[in-house]
Amino acid sequence: MDTESLVTETERELRILATALTDPHDGECLLCYVHRMLEYGCTGLRWAVRYRDLRAPRATAMEARLGRRGGYCDCEIFLNGYEPAHELWTPSREYVEDGVTYADDLEWPEQLPACRGVRAGSTQGCTLWVRQRRDGWW
Ligand SMILES: [Zn+2]
Ligand SMILES: [Zn+2]
Structure with missing residues (x-):
């Protein structure tokens, strides 16, 4: 194998590896997937969009819907749009x-449980996620 074909072969393998790493899991919802992928920036x-193209190609209104909820990029989906269901937050x-009971602020869970799953073709989040509320907690 000469150097050129070795490079080509290595690049091909890296692409396959990258694809496997960045594919949505079976039944994984949009939000769990994007949250997981944010590790890669x-x-x-x-x-x-990658999730939509692979899992729900007909969900053409997805970007507009995410944008209405403040999600103009992947991380903003979680800054503005959705947060983990409250029972998952660090108590x-x-x-x-x-005589008055106070509670410290809750914190995002360090690790989310496995996705609870959505039906095929959906771009909704599973029940791990709730819409963020603008008017304070709960
Ligand atoms: Zn972002
Ligand atoms: Zn999920």
């Missing part, structure tokens, strides 16, 4: 002062 709606530390 945010470049516009790259991951959301707050409660303390009592003068």
Whole structure:
């Protein structure tokens, strides 16, 4: 094998590897997928669009819908649009002062459970995710 074909072969293998790593899992929802892929960085709606193209090619309104919820790029989907269901958040530390119970702010879970799954062709999130509310908590 000469150098050129070795390089070509290596590049081919890297592409296959990259594809396997960045494919949505079977039944994985859009939000779990994009959240997982953000480990590889945010470049516009790259991951959301990849999910749509692979899993829900007819969901052509997806970008507009995400945009209405403040998700103009993959990371903004989670800054503005959706957050983990509240039972998944790191439990707050409660303390009592003068007979009143206070709770520290909740924090995003460090690790999300496995995706709870959506039907094929859906671009909705699974039940791990809820819409963010603008008017405070709960
Ligand atoms: Zn972003
Ligand atoms: Zn999910």
